[in-house]
Amino acid sequence: MIKVKNLTFQYDDNREVIRDLSFEIPKGSWVSILGHNGSGKSTLAKLLIGLVEADSGTIEVDGITLNEKTLNEVRKKIGIVFQNPDNQFVGVTVKHDIAFGLENMQVPQPEMLARVHEYAKMVGMEEFLNKEPQQLSGGQKQRVAIAGALAMHKDVIIFDEATSMLDPEGVNEVTKLIRHLNQTTDQTIITITHDLDFALMSDYAIILKDGEKIGEGKPVDLFVNEDLLKSSKLNIPMGLNVYLKISQDESLKNNKELVEALWSFNSIK
Structure with missing residues (x-):
């Protein structure tokens, strides 16, 4: 369970990006955070994993309040896949990239190798373990990033605009994988997106505008409110x-x- 209460954040230029934001995300659910560019959704993702610190309010993950002392403990529970697959490939091969986080966690080598193969197979990349980054498509790199996040056994995975820079085939690949995870694992999935078609597949949606929550609920209920969608400047x-x-x-x-x-x-x- 993730609980966000009265969260506020502004950058050094005094530009307020998140304004008194509160919501809850149940364990095992797939929640989409929607909003137009500048709505604060990517900043929210950074707040949830402690890359930036809120000015006020609280973030609670499985009963642990996120702060400087608990940051490492919370990060053990949350993984993130960013939107640009080229910026997140850190290994010289697919195998090394998936293993990178496990090495930092000091996972024993036999278990590490088992996890690398298990999650590479899950995302359809087992045959590419010895491939280098430049030999992969955008969708394949994104699959590798997802495998790396899954291999670390995080309770929560955030996909921050994970399909925005992919071609249609790559979008389809990643969408199918996220849907599979939602249906077959107990992990909590948070997708940061402006794509209503994509968000329609999630269990719940939260719509942001100028850092404030202007709507939340099941996508099938939210998306029939044309005035709400137009107000959020989302493309229908x-x-x-x-x-x-x-x-x-x-x-x-x-x-x-x-x-x-x-x-x-x-x-x-």
Whole structure:
């Protein structure tokens, strides 16, 4: 369980990025943090893993309040995958990259090798263990980063715009993997995104605007509120936009089969 209460943060230029933010994330859930550029969502990710320190408010992870003394303990519970796969590849090969965090944790070598192979296989990269970074696609690098986070057995994994720099094939690969993790593990998944199609697959969504929470709930409930989506400056996907227009049209909205088919198309997992 993650509990955020009355969180506030501003940068050195006195620009307030997070404003009195409160929410809870249940263990084992998939939660999307949504917002337009500048909404504070990536800063929130940094706050959750202690890369920056809040000016006020609290962050609690499994009953542990994040502060200078508990930072290492909290980081043992939370892993993060950043948006640019090129910036997070630290090993000379896929094998070394997945093992990097395990080496820092001083995991015994036999267990380390077992985990490297286990999680490389889970993300479909077992055949690439001896490949170098330049031999991989963006989606493959992102899979390696995810394998590295999984191998460390973190309770929570944050994906900070993990699909924003990928081509359509890479986006599809990473999306399928996150969905698989959500359905087959007890890990808490937090996805930082501005993509409504992607967020629609999560269990819960929180929408930020100018550092404040302007909406939260199940995506299927939030995303039918067109005024809320427009206020957040999020781009409404074509399929969802068609659904919203039809549901507002007196001559079409009573066609239940059409409306239900469109919603099923948008919300399919």
